[in-house]
Structure formats: C-alpha cells, structure tokens
Amino acid sequence: ILELANKYRMDSLAITDHGNMFGAIDFYLAAQKAGIKPIIGSEVYMAPKSRTDRGGGGEDAAYHLILLARDETGYQNLMKLVSIGYLEGFYYKPRIDKEVLAKYSGGLIGLSACLKGEIPSLLRQGLYNEALKAADGMRCILGRENYYLEVQENRIPEQAEVNKGLVKLSKELGIPLVATNDVHYPTKDRARAHEALLCIQTQTTLDDENRMRLQTDEFYFKSPQEMKE
Numbered sequence: 001i002l003e004l005a006n007k008y009r010m011d012s013l014a015i016t017d018h019g020n021m022f023g024a025i026d027f028y029l030a031a032q033k034a035g036i037k038p039i040i041g042s043e044v045y046m047a048p049k050s051r052t053d054r055g056g057g058g059e060d061a062a063y064h065l066i067l068l069a070r071d072e073t074g075y076q077n078l079m080k081l082v083s084i085g086y087l088e089g090f091y092y093k094p095r096i097d098k099e100v101l102a103k104y105s106g107g108l109i110g111l112s113a114c115l116k117g118e119i120p121s122l123l124r125q126g127l128y129n130e131a132l133k134a135a136d137g138m139r140c141i142l143g144r145e146n147y148y149l150e151v152q153e154n155r156i157p158e159q160a161e162v163n164k165g166l167v168k169l170s171k172e173l174g175i176p177l178v179a180t181n182d183v184h185y186p187t188k189d190r191a192r193a194h195e196a197l198l199c200i201q202t203q204t205t206l207d208d209e210n211r212m213r214l215q216t217d218e219f220y221f222k223s224p225q226e227m228k229e
Contacts (some may be wrong), residue, residue, distance in 0.1 A: 005034070018195075046064070109146050112147075144166065194214070
C-alpha cells in the first residue's frame, strides 16, 4: 500500500486497525522509509451506553469510530483509549464510551466511520433527528475543528442513502464532510484472497454461505482519479 501511495503521489497515509494499534510501529517505520507521512489512528469500538455495560447485542454491541492522532498528545490519548477498551470495556470486542473519550479527546481527530458508525447506523434506520443529536454530541466531545462526517463510495446500496443523510447533516450542523477510502487489501484483484484470509481468521470456509465477508470488491486502495470519480 505504501508503494501504491508513492505511485499515486500521495504524501500521507493513515492506519486505523479495528480496536487496537498493533500495527502502528511497523507502519510508522515503513512509512518513514518510503517517504510517506504516517498518520496513526484506530477504528475504535464505541459502546452504545457505558463501556462497562455487558447486556445484550452480542458481537454487534458496539459502533465504529475513526480516531486519528493529530499530535503527540493525541497519540498518547489514543494509546490510553485503546488500553481502556481492553482493560475496562471488553465485551466480544475492546470498547470505549463517550465518557472516557471526552476525558482523553485532546489531540484527536474523529470521523463518523463506515456504515457501522453511530451516525450512519441511525441514518440507516431513518432516525434523522437522533443522528443529528449524535453528530452534534460528537462535535462537542472532540471540538468544533476536530470532527468530520465521513462519506464513502463502495457500491453498497445503503451507503448511497447514508451519504445523502450525511450531506444533509453537514449542511444543517456545519460539520465538514471528508471523502474516505476504506482499504482492506491493495488492489481489486486481491478481493478473493482477502475473502480467504477472513475465512482463516474466522475459522470457516469459502463454501460457507454464512461466512463473514465484505459486501463488494471495492475495499481496495483507490487512485486519486478513482476517488474523484
């Protein structure tokens, strides 16, 4: 991916592993060697209520939220939050909550995340007013300049509808939009290999119709031209 970033003349790249920062050091060193500015982040799991609440929801008892370290303070706070997720909030996944995010929000930039984020999830349910309150609440926690609504293009029908809602929210609340690329593998032709990797990770097979999978083959590292389109 770093080679592709250089090929596309991109000067910076973020890493946002799910719920952890395990890849951060290797990524940081490799990015510096490749002449790419490394942005350290995490796609954290947010408990719907309290991180100590273990009731109901099972594996889906968490929303996604992108956090990026803006500076040294943000990096320190991100490490604290990820650690708290494991030590205090673990329920199927390492989870944090809005209380602890408010305590360690300094130096962090937040993005509303993919379809599993809180705001996209509310928009998918047709709960626009609740999504509006949630977006305003996140802006209050992270600060006016540090929160963005995240639009993606991945050929998932629900994403197109959610994007419309995010644009409306952006206009109504004055929260800026950012177009992102959710990267799970380098090139489009690796989508099938990624499916096999998920099977190994989740102890299932490609023959299993109920296996965990991404809905399309659009989760690859797209060129600037593809992103513009």
